[in-house]
Amino acid sequence: MKLDLTYMRSMTPDDFRVLTAVETGSRNHEIVPTPLIHQISYMRSLSGTNRCISDLAKIRLIQKMRNAKYDGYKLTYNGYDYLAMKSMLNRGTIVSVGTTIGVGKESDIYATSDATGIKKVLKIHRLGRTSFKTVKNNRDYLRNRSAGSWMYLSRLAANKEYQFMSTLKANGFFVPEPYDYSRHCVLMQWIDGYPMRSLREHYNVKGLYSELMKFIVKLANHGLIHCDFNEFNIIIVNDDVREKYGNDFIVIDFPQCISIEHVDAEFYFKRDVECIKRFFRKKLGYEPEADPIMVDTDGYGDGFKYTEPDFKRDVKRIANLDVQVEASGYSKKKKGDRDLEDAVEFMRKGADENDEDSFEVMGEGEVDDDDEYEYDSEYDSEEYDDEDQDSSDDGQKEAENLDEENERIIEALQYGVKELKMDKLGNYILEDGE
Known part of the structure; x- marks a missing residue:
């Protein structure tokens, strides 16, 4: 998947508010209910929210899931890219994105520049792509974890890399200078x-x-x-x-x-x-x-x-x-660190020492249009095959409980509960009896 910012200039602040609401709702909902998107976005009217949702879906920044028990949407990787770019654009660390200069097993590398014309490198972490055979064939570590999405792990990887580079650079190691990061993207020094x-x-x-x-x-x-x-x-x-x-x-x-x-x-x-x-x-x-x-x-x-x-x-x-x-x-690892560690452990063990095609570097200005990476259906829909689903009764029960909670939240939003309680992460919760 390639970075496509074609529609960035035409998007309104309301569009980004709704897109951010979908991201926020994704913290504890695989499919974010439409009423919940409206609540989180603080849009004045539901019709305005629906209009933004429609526009975002048309340009594939969000996706409506088929066969869902309720009307809801999920964030796509394109939408995640837009949110990351918008954050760095607002901070002034990046103003333009150029050509692809490298494609790796779990990341894409782009040439960028800031307002002063200084060239920089943008690394976009994309854990879970099909080109990484070891991860594709060893997905057990993600099964039945509500937080275990590839976007979530990509964000953790970007955050961790920014920490590593910042610390190493401060201690005199020869590494690129990190300028900024947002979600699954890291902005760093261009090396001649x-x-x-x-x-x-x-x-x-x-x-x-x-x-x-x-x-x-x-x-x-x-x-x-x-x-x-x-x-x-x-x-x-x-x-x-x-x-x-x-x-x-x-x-x-x-x-x-x-x-x-x-x-x-x-x-x-x-x-x-x-x-x-x-x-x-x-x-x-x-x-x-x-x-x-x-x-x-x-x-x-x-x-x-x-x-x-x-x-x-x-x-x-x-x-x-x-x-x-x-x-x-x-x-001792926190929950998020354990998720990331499970993922990168497969990266470490799965490195093919004889595979020189595992990372492709392109010349400046060269774009590889014919060899675009694609995501498989498992990765894109966050669904697993029947064998995986049947292998864990606990996972089925967890999914059923999540569906039930989603339905209760939607019902609460629609029928009279004016103020839902939220946990410390900003997720909507229902107490017994509501």
Whole structure:
């Protein structure tokens, strides 16, 4: 699915109020009742709400669900995109969106700019797309969780990545500067460079290898492991702007980071190391050999004592960044963090080390019109197949209870309950006897 902001300019403030109301109602309703949308939007008249709903449905920002027991709508990914763009537009961090510059397993990357003309990068998290086979085939972790929608998990991933980048940038790591985020979108610094996957020669191959290995160790010493440290997530800075960034490379993509206290920390640390070794061996023809006479331990590879880092030998905690960002494996997780952790765990384990098509980077100005990603019917409707539905009696009971609660709320809105109570998240609730 591609970002399409064709109708953004023609939308009215009332349209966005109603669209926001659908988003708010989606917190505890898979299908948001029309009367509830009107209540949350605070529109003056029901006819005005219905008019906005009709307009939003026509441009596919919301979707009316068939075979529902009541009249209601759900937010689409297009609608979620519009809400995120509107928030950043109101804050002035973005004014225009350009071409697609990258398509990943669980995200899309766009060129953007702000009011001063500064180029920026917009990353839109889209967890759950069919191109990610491991998630598609392992959806049990979402079954029967009312909060477990792909939009919800995409928002958590964007929030987590913004936290990671902000913390790492503040601690001197070579990562893009994060400017803003909203819902499932993260706005970050534009890097004048190219993905390392395209690298075939370098003025200092041995030095680059050593610095990349040192980055892995430095990150671990601060309490974190990247978990996806490979040629797809490393940007090689162009030669003419190397002084601007102060380094040969910039590291991106952090939602999968874990704490060094994680039960599988050593495994993921070693996998990051192996990814770099394999790339340098296959693409650059470089593989350091151990030399026992070397004593320098300030780097790795030729001329140093060790050819590669070792988790037990080299990782010595000097900071607690994993605590600051509440990385997986360190702290006790809240409900939302557990949902996201379940999702990214499949990302970590499902990475195909030999699949070079897992991330496609396009040249500036190039748009891939013929290879558009699509969502499968399960993803788009939030429904699961019959085998999955029959596998959990508890899930059926939960769904029935939710339907019953929805009907009671609609009835309350329509027949005389003027003020419904709300929980701390702003969700409508009914107490016994109402």
